[in-house]
Amino acid sequence: MGKNINKYWIEKNDQYLLFVPWHFPLHNDNSIMGVSTVAEEAFKKDYAAVYDHLLQFRDQLEKRNQAETGIRYEWYALQRFGSNYWKNFNLTKIIYPNMTKFMPFYYDESGHYLNDKCFMITGKHLSYLTAFLNSSIFKYCFINNFPELMGGTRELRKIFFDLIPVMPVNDDINETFKNKVNTIQEMKGQKISTIKQEKEIDQMLFDLYNLTIEEREVIGFIEI
Numbered sequence: 001m002g003k004n005i006n007k008y009w010i011e012k013n014d015q016y017l018l019f020v021p022w023h024f025p026l027h028n029d030n031s032i033m034g035v036s037t038v039a040e041e042a043f044k045k046d047y048a049a050v051y052d053h054l055l056q057f058r059d060q061l062e063k064r065n066q067a068e069t070g071i072r073y074e075w076y077a078l079q080r081f082g083s084n085y086w087k088n089f090n091l092t093k094i095i096y097p098n099m100t101k102f103m104p105f106y107y108d109e110s111g112h113y114l115n116d117k118c119f120m121i122t123g124k125h126l127s128y129l130t131a132f133l134n135s136s137i138f139k140y141c142f143i144n145n146f147p148e149l150m151g152g153t154r155e156l157r158k159i160f161f162d163l164i165p166v167m168p169v170n171d172d173i174n175e176t177f178k179n180k181v182n183t184i185q186e187m188k189g190q191k192i193s194t195i196k197q198e199k200e201i202d203q204m205l206f207d208l209y210n211l212t213i214e215e216r217e218v219i220g221f222i223e224i
Helices: 037-046 050-056 060-061 085-091 124-133 136-145 171-189 197-208 213-221
Strands: 092-099 107-109 117-122
Touching: 037 050, 050 060, 092 124, 092 213, 107 124, 107 171, 124 171, 124 197, 136 197, 136 213, 171 197, 197 213
Parallel strands: none
Antiparallel strands: 092 107, 092 117
């Protein structure tokens, strides 16, 4: 959830999601049409504990939108189609809340799923991008480009991110930032101060962007 996301750290809440798409666990078999008893038997065999849990609610599940029941999906599966991007949750990604007073961006390699109070970024060079988004440089951009809402929060919408020019980097530079980001996130998990390491990332970005001494001083002074 959005409230679980912190700068370089996620607060664990031991909550889990049962995600059961149509024809699960044979959902990648595009030849299956309509309700599949074969899929249900595979589900019952391969995920017996989950199947038995859902079986307690079969009557209620079968009554969901009865006009569709028995036509497009099994009784235990999602009623409506799961979005095509659901597999992206299992990719390496950056997670951040939809609204915040601060700048909490987390580099995720653990396949966390998000609710509707969070967003994610997938693609290349995500370690570098995580470092940039948590940096003093982005803090300066954040204040000037993301409108402030009531209560001092700001909305992290794509249209505002599109205003921020981010320097492209190569794989070697990304790997350098990855080492730093991984170290910080491990330290955060152990509740160890990472001020020194975060300042090192700031300096790396200042050098990468060839900022003058005056620009570094202005950016370093910004607070939120």
